[in-house]
Amino acid sequence: MPIIEAQGLTKTYKVFQKKDGLLGALRGLYHREYKEVKAVDDVSFTIEPGEMVAFLGPNGAGKTTTLKMLSGLIYPTSGTAQVLDFLPWKREDEFRRKFALVMGQKNQLWWDLPAADSFQLHREIYSLPLADFEKTLADLTELLGVQKLTRQAVRELSLGERMKMELIAALLHQPEVLLLDEPTIGLDVVAQVAIQKCLREYHSQRGVTMLLTSHYMRDIEALCDRVLVITHGKLVYDGPLVGLTDRFGAEKLVKLLFDGPAPSDLGRFGEVTKVEGPTVDLKVERTRVAEVLGAILDAYNIVDVSVQDPPLEQTIAKVFQQAEPANVDA
Amino acid sequence: MVASLIKYARMWASLGRYTLARELSFRGNFLVKISVEILWLFILIAFFSTVFGRTKSIAGWDEWQYMFFVGCFFALNGLIETLFLDNCNEFAELVRTGDLDFLLLKPIDEQFLITCRRIDWGCALNIPMGFGVMGYSLYKIGGPVDPLSIPIFLMTFVSGAAIAYSFMLTLTSLSVWMVRNQSLMEMWWLFSSLARYPREIFVGTWASPIGVFFTFFLPILLVVNVPSQAMVGLLDWRMVGFTLIATVLCLGASRAFFRFALKSYRSASS
Numbered sequence: 001m002p003i004i005e006a007q008g009l010t011k012t013y014k015v016f017q018k019k020d021g022l023l024g025a026l027r028g029l030y031h032r033e034y035k036e037v038k039a040v041d042d043v044s045f046t047i048e049p050g051e052m053v054a055f056l057g058p059n060g061a062g063k064t065t066t067l068k069m070l071s072g073l074i075y076p077t078s079g080t081a082q083v084l085d086f087l088p089w090k091r092e093d094e095f096r097r098k099f100a101l102v103m104g105q106k107n108q109l110w111w112d113l114p115a116a117d118s119f120q121l122h123r124e125i126y127s128l129p130l131a132d133f134e135k136t137l138a139d140l141t142e143l144l145g146v147q148k149l150t151r152q153a154v155r156e157l158s159l160g161e162r163m164k165m166e167l168i169a170a171l172l173h174q175p176e177v178l179l180l181d182e183p184t185i186g187l188d189v190v191a192q193v194a195i196q197k198c199l200r201e202y203h204s205q206r207g208v209t210m211l212l213t214s215h216y217m218r219d220i221e222a223l224c225d226r227v228l229v230i231t232h233g234k235l236v237y238d239g240p241l242v243g244l245t246d247r248f249g250a251e252k253l254v255k256l257l258f259d260g261p262a263p264s265d266l267g268r269f270g271e272v273t274k275v276e277g278p279t280v281d282l283k284v285e286r287t288r289v290a291e292v293l294g295a296i297l298d299a300y301n302i303v304d305v306s307v308q309d310p311p312l313e314q315t316i317a318k319v320f321q322q323a324e325p326a327n328v329d330a
Numbered sequence: 331m332v333a334s335l336i337k338y339a340r341m342w343a344s345l346g347r348y349t350l351a352r353e354l355s356f357r358g359n360f361l362v363k364i365s366v367e368i369l370w371l372f373i374l375i376a377f378f379s380t381v382f383g384r385t386k387s388i389a390g391w392d393e394w395q396y397m398f399f400v401g402c403f404f405a406l407n408g409l410i411e412t413l414f415l416d417n418c419n420e421f422a423e424l425v426r427t428g429d430l431d432f433l434l435l436k437p438i439d440e441q442f443l444i445t446c447r448r449i450d451w452g453c454a455l456n457i458p459m460g461f462g463v464m465g466y467s468l469y470k471i472g473g474p475v476d477p478l479s480i481p482i483f484l485m486t487f488v489s490g491a492a493i494a495y496s497f498m499l500t501l502t503s504l505s506v507w508m509v510r511n512q513s514l515m516e517m518w519w520l521f522s523s524l525a526r527y528p529r530e531i532f533v534g535t536w537a538s539p540i541g542v543f544f545t546f547f548l549p550i551l552l553v554v555n556v557p558s559q560a561m562v563g564l565l566d567w568r569m570v571g572f573t574l575i576a577t578v579l580c581l582g583a584s585r586a587f588f589r590f591a592l593k594s595y596r597s598a599s600s
Contacts, residue, residue: 013596073431073597096437108432112352121348124341125436153355 002046008079041233054224062233100170104182115165116150126173160191259301363452389530394470401463408456422505428598489577490553496580503591
């Protein structure tokens with residue numbers, strides 16, 4: 001039985017269209033023009049308990065809006081959702097006890113106080129038994145390597161340390177569902193890896209269900225097997241991460257090592273993306289790989305050859321650019 | 331119900347502790363704030379002492395009855411400013427930045443968390459100072475205090491605070507649509523300006539309708555008036571009854587409006 005179920009979720013905003021200049025601003029006092037923006041358009045999916053799912057999409061695609069509807073922060077214009085068998089936007093206490101939302105660009109800890117004080121307040125809000133609270137806190141601070149930082153004012157922590165504290169605050173009450181909105185944004189590679197490691201271990205220990213948005217493919221590859229891709233508010237792909245390449249990657253990357261300088265006429269086989277001495281990267285349509293390889297092997301002396309999928313970032317970028325919702329069936 | 335009340339009381343105490351620790355870390359700001367509040371009380375007392383140097387009474391209130399009223403206003407205003415004003419004032423910013431998200435996600439009453447999460451300790455001194463002025467005024471009035479008047483005073487004082495809180499909560503709720511709500515402070519200033527004078531001063535062609543409106547429709551004039559009257563021998567039982575009814579209606583209506591407003595919350599983009 002799914003732990004998260006969205007059916008036809010739609011969110012439309014009325015956005016004020018401000019006219020240019022002072023005259024436009026004055027006119028806006030008595031006559032305002034609004035534009036309807038469909039941030040999320042008829043999105044449906046289900047997530048089973050224990051899954052780690054990535055939510056991918058370009059800026060403004062509707063990822064965060066969907067997460068906010070699933071966490072009950074905003075009401076959908078139409079459609080419905082069930083999270084942990086609750087209607088999220090009723091915001092029942094029992095529901096709010098069982099999930100957590102981490103937002104990489106927002107701060108829930110008290111800025112001027114040590115994180116430890118925010119954690120204590122958290123314990124009281126969630127009515128956590130002291131022994132459980134202390135054990136979970138000790139485990140999490142050790143996992144993230146921040147034992148010595150919890151008594152330092154939050155404003156004096158680095159971005160990476162602060163994000164670790166945010167993650168601890170989100171996990172203290174041991175949520176069953178964890179929604180993460182770009183948890184590693186702006187962090188250096190070391191902090192990113194630490195957050196990924198924490199999430200992975202927490203998932204393996206507790207089996208928490210995670211839905212994660214991130215622009216860093218490293219996060220996605222490290223944590224998620226399944227991805228939901230959303231563009232223009234519509235869900236355009238729901239499936240395994242590896243399936244993205246099969247679905248949207250129309251080309252393969254053929255890496256060739258010639259016995260001598262690389263020939264200059266390889267453009268007739270595909271798009272030459274890199275030439276370094278005897279090494280050439282050649283992008284070839286998937287359906288023509290065998291034919292092109294055969295022709296190249298016949299024509300030239302090849303020392304080594306390999307055929308790869310293009311980097312995931314490139315495939316994702318292509319999905320975002322090409323996947324107009326009208327042209328792609330979900 | 332009782333367990334829930336205890337839980338909320340404990341949480342409020344914890345929030346109070348954390349905000350005190352926070353304010354004390356900015357010692358200079360804390361001390362300046364307290365000094366300003368003390369100065370403000372002395373200016374008020376000096377002003378009304380000067381006025382009563384030239385007249386025996388204002389709208390039926392003699393000097394020490396009026397000073398009791400001033401003390402009551404100061405204590406009640408101090409209570410509201412200590413417990414709620416900063417929180418309500420910050421609400422528009424929480425809406426504008428989207429930081430309200432985290433408050434809405436906590437398994438706790440949203441109204442409590444939004445309006446009570448910080449205590450402005452810099453204003454807290456106004457409460458004992460106001461009670462000090464009230465005590466000294468009673469001493470100057472002389473004569474025994476009717477034992478019944480004390481519980482009535484406490485009850486109507488709390489009711490007055492609840493009416494003021496409701497008014498503030500309603501103004502705060504508007505921020506969900508207005509996003510920038512700088513007018514809140516101005517409206518609160520209007521509120522406290524009206525509440526700091528006895529409602530009996532509103533007489534005459536122009537003032538009388540204002541007095542009626544702000545007593546029976548928007549009961550701002552009850553907030554300080556009724557508890558003060560209870561203690562200085564001007565008690566009007568009908569107004570006590572009306573104040574209690576008005577308190578329940580104001581609390582209920584403002585809470586309903588607040589919850590309605592939250593449904594329109596859009597959560598600023600991250």
